[in-house]
Amino acid sequence: MSNIPNIENISNQNTFKRLLLYTKPHLKKLSFAFAILLLATGADVLGPIIIKIFIDDYLTPRIFEWKPITLLATTYLTLLITSVTLNYFQLLTFNKTALWIIHQLRVDVFSKVQHLGLSFFDKSPGGSLVSRITNDTEAIKELYVSVLSTFVQNIVFLVGVLIAMLFLNPKLAGLFFLLLPVILLLMKIYRHLSSKIFHLTRKKLSELNSKLNESLQGMNIIQAMRQENRFKKEFGNINQQHYSSKLKQIKINGLLTRPAIDLVYMMALSLILSFFGIKSLNSTIEIGVVYAFINYLDRFFEPINMMMFRLSQFQQALVAAERVFGLLDEKDLAPSKEGEGRPTITEGLxxxxxxxxxxxxxxxxxxxxxxxxxxxxxxxxxxxxxxxxxxxxxxxxxxxxxxxxxxxxxxxxxxxxxxxxxxxxxxxxxxxxxxxxxxxxxxxxxxxxxxxxxxxxxxxxxxxxxxxxxxxxxxxxxxxxxxxxxxxxxxxxxxxxxxxxxxxxxxxxxxxxxxxxxxxxxxxxxxxxxxxxxxxxxxxxxxxxxxxxxxxxxxxxxxxxxxxxxxxxxxxxxxxxxxxxxxxxxxxxxxxxx
Incomplete structure (x- = not known):
């Protein structure tokens, strides 16, 4: 049994790879945005080190030399402004590119629908197709606009924070690496549990659109044959199922996103305070280093919280992408020309x-x-x-x-x-x-x-x-x-x-x-x-x-x-x-x- 591959993971991997293929025409812009992101992250990470230098070298020993202090303040302010400015431009570039990608994807889906055979439409509810072209592509848009840019930005920032921690105290920074498997395990559990629920949610949303489309198209018959209550009941049942699936989704999000990460954060905070507390019994500790580590701890877990929050959108986008790519891969095309030459109709026999x-x-x-x-x-x-x-x-x-x-x-x-x-x-x-x-x-x-x-x-x-x-x-x-x-x-x-x-x-x-x-x-x-x-x-x-x-x-x-x-x-x-x-x-x- 262990040799049997996880079909769900393979499906997700293939879907994600296909989504990434849409970024190929925009690699130059994305590379530029990534370069700006690296500079912005560097400016952001250096901020706590500047504060650490001020606390340990000037505030604690009560050395108030205005020239170096002014230089530190100017440097800190410059880094802050640089970080904000560069982050604005990298986010703008990422999101602009993402919107162009989803624009192309919508055109591809709509174009594919125009060339499908009538046999496909005979067995596919119109509302379901509308849901794929609108709701599902909108969910995919969030992947490009919010999720990927957030993941790239926060992963780069996490690497920068870890490098800064290693610079300040390699031993304590090493302890943080022990927390990474716990965080990755939480992400894996979340993805496994949420995948089925997101599939069900998208399916029920599609059924809602189908029922709505059917009722709008046949409103005269519904009213003439007094079918309002039946349609209301059927729509209500599907809506209830959609509500139940969304509620399950909220419960999983509520348990495995912020609360679980906050628990790991409190463990890490206790670890830092215990480390410096024990160390203070035998030697002096630098307050600036303590401040920098606690600051980096906040900066370390905030991106993780953001990524866990975006993981929900990421999973929804993958589910939506599977439905959209299923439509793009549809083989039931309208019959087309076969053979060589271009014959014309002249007589009409x-x-x-x-x-x-x-x-x-x-x-x-x-x-x-x-x-x-x-x-x-x-x-x-x-x-x-x-x-x-x-x-x-x-x-x-x-x-x-x-x-x-x-x-x-x-x-x-x-x-x-x-x-x-x-x-x-x-x-x-x-x-x-x-x-x-x-x-x-x-x-x-x-x-x-x-x-x-x-x-x-x-x-x-x-x-x-x-x-x-x-x-x-x-x-x-x-x-x-x-x-x-x-x-x-x-x-x-x-x-x-x-x-x-x-x-x-x-x-x-x-x-x-x-x-x-x-x-x-x-x-x-x-x-x-x-x-x-x-x-x-x-x-x-x-x-x-x-x-x-x-x-x-x-x-x-x-x-x-x-x-x-x-x-x-x-x-x-x-x-x-x-x-x-x-x-x-x-x-x-x-x-x-x-």
Whole structure:
């Protein structure tokens, strides 16, 4: 058993090494700060020696020669001012560098999140990711800003104090080295006990953020379904667990930081006083030396107290860093280009060849899907909920990697296209449109420099959005708040239509694009959709069969399989699943209209 390494220590060591790697680009600045620190420490350590000289050489023998005394006072004051000034500049340099490091780390984490695959987000709560990017990086910031600079400064100061003690009395200074193992043991015990608690605390904080994010996103459903008390109870339970873990953390801090070190300090003070007391029985002792040792004793233990206090932040930072590096090391990236060359989409011919797909690697949501959408044709996907319609779109958009089967565009495998080519040539309109904070013009353009203001207006006119935009107080400059909450669902959908048409896509993907639009607007949109589909290959998911009756090909899905295909009239003639769905919807429509 003794040969088995401590996994926790190995993990902490690796994490700490990775954190230190972020200091590499700043080694010159840090070296400069360290040099200033050495000078500041030297000035600080020399202070008690100056006082010792004054007490033993002038005060005790009552020799008051003003010139040497004035020189000592001036020297002491100069050392004090020098120490304060240099400490200010070294702390400023350390902290400025630390802020730049954490700035880079946050950019790295955020950039990594942008390139993760949708499969990762399917299983990762949004609140937990927010916690890693904000709370955890903030905890790491304390490592660079407070902990490392404090440790470096205090370790250098401790070395300086020990050197000064050796200069004054080597035997007594040697006794201090016997206290170091006791202090290191306290630190080791503290780290061992606090590590698990800090892991639990960060986990519960992440769960709090997840629950908060979920409740904010679904507030309308929570209130409509009277779930306030349930969410309050669940949030309260997680908060109670977070409270309990924080309380354990406080107890450990209260026992093993200041009180334990103060106990060792009192032992050391008793040791010094006993040493000089016994020595005074046989010989005279210098009061200045006693003063200097007691002064150095205070200066020796104050840095240790500071380091023990910072050790809590150090441990929290390591735990937070493990979570952040876990995110940075995530392998579930969004699918990207494979192979050589840079093929382009020119015709828009889409082919699915024996495509089988599973989200979890166990249950297939698509089974041996094969069909062809010719250039300029509209292919509609219909079927009950869970039949696989959205999965086909997700694969065509390359949101998920294909493991079984093949998808080709213009005869070229989907994975051979660059992301830029796919996103520029395939336009996507979702059932639930997403608008970004900004204004309408920015939401249509999406900061694409190739799209001019005139292109934005033309796209809006093309999809019948210009009329309502022109009625707004600020027209295309009208502010858009989070998720476009101040616009109706139909208006948000029209803006997303304009956004799609602004890039002039070769392939159009519509996920029940008219579901959020009222009947009167839908008639206009249907006319618009016909114009949008002209000259473009269109894949349309449809729940209302009345919207896709003119499709060139209708594919009927059931439990991940294609069970029927053909145009509207052909499928009605088969009197199969499509016929039953159509009759059912017509019956509902007739009952409503009657």
């Amino acid at each position: 889409i082919e699915f060849r024996n495509v089988t797909f599973s989200y979890d690697g166990k249950t297939n949501v698509l089974k041996n899907i094969s069909f062809t959408a010719k250039p300029g044709e509209t292919v509609a996907l219909v079927g009950h909920t869970g039949s696989g319609k959205s999965s086909i779109v997700n694969l065509l958009m390359r949101f998920y990697p294909i493991k079984y089967g093949e998808i080709l565009i213009d005869g070229i495998p989907l994975q051979n296209f660059s992301n830029e080519e796919l996103r520029q040539k395939i336009g996507l309109v979702l059932q639930d449109p997403f608008l970004f904070v900004g204004n309408i013009k920015e939401n249509i353009r999406l900061h694409n420099k190739k799209i001019t203001d005139q292109d934005v207006i033309e796209a809006a006119k093309f999809v019948q959005a210009d009329s309502f935009i022109q009625r707004l107080p600020n027209n295309y400059e009208e502010a858009v708040y989070e998720r476009g909450a101040t616009f109706s669902s139909g208006q948000r959908q029209l803006i997303s239509f304009a956004r799609t048409m602004a890039i002039k896509p070769k392939i159009l993907v519509l996920d029940e694009a008219t579901a959020s639009i009222d009947t009167e607007t839908e008639e206009l949109i249907q006319t618009t959709l016909k114009k949008m589909r002209t000259g473009r290959t269109t894949i349309a998911i449809a729940h209302r069969l009345s919207t896709i009756q003119d499709a060139d090909l209708i594919i009927v899905l059931h439990k991940g399989k294609i069970v029927e295909s053909g145009n509207h009239q052909e499928l009605l003639a088969k009197k199969g699943l499509y016929h039953n769905m159509y009759i059912l919807q017509q019956g509902i429509t007739d009952s409503i209209t009657s």
